[in-house]
Amino acid sequence: MSHTCTSLLMHCMDFRFGKKMKEFMEQNNLMGDADLVSIAGAAKNIVNPETQALALRQLEISKDLHGMKVVHLMNHTDCGAYGGKKAFTDEKAEYEKLTGDLKEAAQIVKAKWPELEVKLWLAHINESGHEAEISFEPIA
Numbered sequence: 001m002s003h004t005c006t007s008l009l010m011h012c013m014d015f016r017f018g019k020k021m022k023e024f025m026e027q028n029n030l031m032g033d034a035d036l037v038s039i040a041g042a043a044k045n046i047v048n049p050e051t052q053a054l055a056l057r058q059l060e061i062s063k064d065l066h067g068m069k070v071v072h073l074m075n076h077t078d079c080g081a082y083g084g085k086k087a088f089t090d091e092k093a094e095y096e097k098l099t100g101d102l103k104e105a106a107q108i109v110k111a112k113w114p115e116l117e118v119k120l121w122l123a124h125i126n127e128s129g130h131e132a133e134i135s136f137e138p139i140a
């Protein structure tokens with residue numbers, strides 16, 4: 001049995017993802033082939049100097065120990081670590097902050113490990129009924 005995996009997925013700890021995160025992983029062939037980092041605010045931890053070392057250390061361990069080659073960074077709307085959607089004046093401002101942090105985090109990762117591929121995702125959480133509706137948008 002090989003002790004390697006292709007990817008690492010860093011996403012928010014938010015419980016609302018539930019089964020949707022499993023579906024996302026299955027759709028992107030990550031199930032059983034990705035190290036998982038579940039941390040409040042996800043990419044925010046790479047951008048924030050106070051938490052950057054811990055966040056990057058997870059990538060380093062995954063890379064050195066498991067030969068990981070692809071990093072998936074996922075932020076999401078209405079994220080408590082960003083103060084929720086109420087912290088923003090409108091949806092556009094929230095979108096720009098969340099995707100801006102993703103892109104900045106990708107640059108930080110690429111500067112440190114140019115050989116890694118970085119894929120960015122924004123999960124949209126809409127709570128209209130009892131269950132949250134979640135969709136995943138790839139960010140270029």
Ligand SMILES: [Zn+2]
Nearest residue numbers: 012014079080
């Ligand atoms: Zn969150």
